[in-house]
Amino acid sequence: MMRTTGPRPVPRKPASREPGPRKPAPRLRAAALATAGAALVALTTGACGGTSDCCVKAPTASPSPTAPGGVxxxxxxxxxxxxxxxxxxxxxxxxxxxxxxxxxxxxxxxxxxxxxxxxxxxxxxxxxxxxxxxxxxxxxxxxxxxxxxxxxxxxxTGPATAPSAAPSAAHGGLDRGRSLSTGFAAGSGGEVTVRRGERFSLPNAYSNIAGITWRVVSRSSSGPAPLLSDVPYVEGDAAGDRTDWYTFSADRAGTAVVELFGCYRCTNGGPGTGTGPGTPESAESRAYSATRTVRITVR
Structure with missing residues (x-):
C-alpha cells in the first residue's frame, strides 16, 4: 500500500541574536526617574538663583568661632x-x-x-x-x-569677631647641638661654661598662659658665642608651660652675656612667639614684664 503524505512543515528560522536596546534594571530606572524629578523641581522652583544653568552644590561650612555648645x-x-x-x-x-x-x-x-x-x-x-x-x-x-x-x-549687635588663635609652636631647622639644663634666669641670671668649637642650646622656661613676647635685646653676633637665630625652638605647650631653646656657637674663648626681655600681654607683638617687638603699653604690662640673662664662658 502506498502511504499518503501531507504537506511538509516549513522549518522555523532561529530567533535573531543581534543586540538590541535593553530595558534598564528596575533599580537603575528608579534612580534615573528620581534624578530627573529633582532636576525638574529645581528648575520650576528657581533653586540656585533660578538660572538656566542651575547646579546642585554641596553646602560649605563657614568657620565658626564657637565651641560645640555654641559658646x-x-x-x-x-x-x-x-x-x-x-x-x-x-x-x-x-x-x-x-x-x-x-x-x-x-x-x-x-x-x-x-x-x-x-x-x-x-x-x-x-x-x-x-x-x-x-x-x-x-x-x-x-x-x-x-x-x-x-x-x-x-x-x-553685629556678628562677633572670630577670636585669635592661641600661640602655636615654632620649630626652627637648626641643629641645636648640646642642650644644657642651665639657661636664662631672672636676677643675676644663669651661668654656663662650654668648650670652644661646640654648638649648644640654652633654655628659657616659662608659663605662657598670660601671653608673653620674649625677644633678644642684648647679644653679640661676633663675640665668643654668637646666637645663631632669634627665633627659638619651642618645646611643650606653646600656650601653656613651654621651653624656648636658643642655639649658640662657641667660636672662640671669652665671655658673653645675652639678655632676653619678656613683654607681658603686649598688643604690639605676637604673644609668646618671640618674634614681635614687644613694648609695654599698659600699667599691667609694665608691672609684670621681665628681663632674663645668661652668662656664657667659652674655654
Whole structure:
C-alpha cells in the first residue's frame, strides 16, 4: 500500500541574536526617574538663583568661632574681645596655670559672669554672658594674687569677631647641638661654661598662659658665642608651660652675656612667639614684664 503524505512543515528560522536596546534594571530606572524629578523641581522652583544653568552644590561650612555648645571661645593670651549682645563666651586657659577663674573682676554692666554647671570641656574656663551693647573690663587674678590678666570687652549687635588663635609652636631647622639644663634666669641670671668649637642650646622656661613676647635685646653676633637665630625652638605647650631653646656657637674663648626681655600681654607683638617687638603699653604690662640673662664662658 502506498502511504499518503501531507504537506511538509516549513522549518522555523532561529530567533535573531543581534543586540538590541535593553530595558534598564528596575533599580537603575528608579534612580534615573528620581534624578530627573529633582532636576525638574529645581528648575520650576528657581533653586540656585533660578538660572538656566542651575547646579546642585554641596553646602560649605563657614568657620565658626564657637565651641560645640555654641559658646564663643577666646584664648587666655587675648587682650581685646569683641562679642555680640545676648551671647555666651569663655576665656579658655590651660590647666595647671594657677588662675582664679571663679572670682573674676568685672567693670561695666555690658558683661556678667555666667554661672551654672561647668561646660563639658577639659580646659579651665572663665565663663561670661554679654548682656547689652557697651564696653567692659574683665580682670583675672593668679592664685597667688601676684599677677593679673586684663581683657577689654566690646559688646555689639553685629556678628562677633572670630577670636585669635592661641600661640602655636615654632620649630626652627637648626641643629641645636648640646642642650644644657642651665639657661636664662631672672636676677643675676644663669651661668654656663662650654668648650670652644661646640654648638649648644640654652633654655628659657616659662608659663605662657598670660601671653608673653620674649625677644633678644642684648647679644653679640661676633663675640665668643654668637646666637645663631632669634627665633627659638619651642618645646611643650606653646600656650601653656613651654621651653624656648636658643642655639649658640662657641667660636672662640671669652665671655658673653645675652639678655632676653619678656613683654607681658603686649598688643604690639605676637604673644609668646618671640618674634614681635614687644613694648609695654599698659600699667599691667609694665608691672609684670621681665628681663632674663645668661652668662656664657667659652674655654
Amino acid at each position: 564663643q571661645e577666646f584664648p587666655s593670651q587675648a587682650t581685646s574681645l569683641r562679642v555680640r549682645a545676648g551671647t555666651d563666651f569663655d576665656i579658655v586657659l590651660r590647666a595647671g596655670g594657677g588662675w582664679r577663674v571663679d572670682e573674676p573682676k568685672i567693670e561695666g554692666a555690658a558683661v556678667r559672669r555666667r554661672t551654672g554647671p561647668p561646660a563639658p570641656h577639659a580646659r579651665v574656663r572663665a565663663a561670661f554672658h554679654a548682656v547689652e551693647p557697651g564696653t567692659a573690663r574683665i580682670v583675672l587674678t593668679s592664685a597667688d594674687r601676684e599677677r593679673t590678666m586684663t581683657y577689654q570687652v566690646t559688646v555689639g
